[in-house]
Amino acid sequence: MKGGDMKCIALRLITLFLAGSIFLNGSSAAMALSSADGHSSHPQGEPSSTFDKAEFLYWFKQCEHLQGQEALAACEQALKINPHVAAAWINHGQKLFNFRQYTKALISFENALLLKPDYSLGLANRCGILTVLGRYPEALDSCDMALIGDQQWGFSGQVLAWNNRGDTLIKLERYEEALASFQKSLAIDPNDVAAQQYRHVVLKKLNRRDHSQPQAPGFIPSQQESQIALVPY
Template sequence: MRRLLLALMLGALATPVWAQQDQPPLQCRYDASGRVDYQACLDASAPGTPWAMLSHINLGTRAFLNADHATAVRHYDAAQPGNGDTFYSDAEFHAYYAATLHQVGRLDDGVVQARRALAVMNADRSLPSSVRDRFSAVPVDRELVYAAILPVLHAAGDEQAEAVRVSYLQMPAVDWVSWANRAGVLQQIGDLRGALSASEQSLQLQPDHPAVLNNHCYILTLLGRANEALPYCERAVEAAPGIAGARHSLASAYAALGQCGNARVQLDEARRLDPESEDYRHDLACR
């Protein structure tokens, strides 16, 4: 069960090096506040051009950070070249894309993107030299990349999963975001005790954030402690009623407590909010 709330990963939107080499349409240029309206940029760009691809990447990332996986995967897919060429962008893009594909049930495609994220981040010799040169000076949040791709590689039993796990856990958790993401990652790879410990750390630092409350609720539910979990779920849904993951966690707690009607209502709402996520397609066992 995938549970990491990737909206906690506060990565910046992308401006790839290859896009900087072309003159953009007026709609794609920064405004006085230093922002770009990427929907307007997309509308003004011819399909397949660097600026259309850049717009799709940014719109996809924005949707991904808002847990809107249906929109994210649509834009990420559209950013790929239509001629079958291998597309390379920065490591964080490939990591986000990998996590999105995993969320919507396309694990094999997700592994391709996860491996690509690692290769770009590490300037792997298997990459074309032009790709290594292009991204060698692009800053990378390695913690973000590891957190996004580890559940993908783990789910696939990929040979690189263990090395990524070790590298990720060797990095210090520097703030509540780090601890919350670590809790979600550890939950996804089956280390529920480690997940609970990390979640307790994030809860101490940010006791009212809906993502933190949601993580804590779901981990406790998986540990068979639904009575303790329920108040955290209820607070998460109250704070963020439009987040499907919080609804699904609440449904899971209700189901574990035998409140089957309440569980069905919350699961149906999770499906309505996020119709593409594989997790929400499965009914919950209610005893």
């Protein structure tokens, strides 16, 4: 991205925040502890000391490690104890994504962004959900903002934003730009299977030969390959 593009993206992020179109809250216990200790902003100045931090962290970790309905219930319990931690909203949204409750997941990611408007992981997750919902221009903005955000990625990394960005560009049939995004992913992590698969798909759409060998030998491109979606972590 050029300097002028990055400035425009940054200005759009500020505009979204001031307009209130980004709602509230990271993905690691360390980030949760930081927020719980009062390093995160709280609506109406509500103090972080009014909740049981040990109980919150217990449910936060349960949310992080459990699967299925138990995980979702644990996330919701953590949010009942303290709804002002970005990481808790991110994990809640990820569990909702697993249940294909995409609109609710989007709300959770936007809640994370109300607490941390430049939160890279939240913006990349929002990009992934908006792509699933067919809101491609907004998704692309969100991924671009993630790449110039605070670089807090939880268990993920910048690869997540580049892959989600490329997926959005596939939906927009902007295949050369999509290919460039997946090349960025592979420059960061040459072994990222999702980026390899996406790259294979885009090269086929561009009628180019893929000389590399994706690490997932069972991957077979089909008419539905553009539906590949990354689970946002």
